[in-house]
Amino acid sequence: MAEKRRKYDAEFREGAVRIVLETGKPSAQVARDLGVHEGTLQTWVHRAKARVDAEARGGLDESEREELQRLREENARQRKEIAELGMERDVLKRSVVLWVKEATK
Structure with missing residues (x-):
């Protein structure tokens, strides 16, 4: 039977991304520690990096x-x-x- 999809609030996602970016820990380890699927966390990190890059270039989200x-x-x-x-x-x-x-x- 399929597992029900969990929803995470923006504050939790931002915190998880900050942990990965600021501590330099592997996203797999942070994902295990927080109980989040590794792919999900990697997606959040990728989006955050893309947002920062776009802002640095003066681009639009x-x-x-x-x-x-x-x-x-x-x-x-x-x-x-x-x-x-x-x-x-x-x-x-x-x-x-x-x-x-x-x-x-």
């Missing part, structure tokens, strides 16, 4: 990339709306000019 994409889409939508409103304004200006010319005849 996944949530920041998603937000950037959302903001770009919103910006494009607003630019399109502004262009349409500008065209509507121009049409109304021309209509007013024609109306004034017609009224002053």
Whole structure:
């Protein structure tokens, strides 16, 4: 029968990663000490290192990339709306000019 998947809170994961990175102990030993699967701990360590590398390079993490994409889409939508409103304004200006010319005849 399959074993139920355990969930670990962010504080526990961060602490386990810090132990591996700061003490230099092998992740297998730390995983055994904490009762975590070795592959799971290695994944946490890998993600933490990738996050640090991205920050050092000035890169974006996944949530920041998603937000950037959302903001770009919103910006494009607003630019399109502004262009349409500008065209509507121009049409109304021309209509007013024609109306004034017609009224002053």
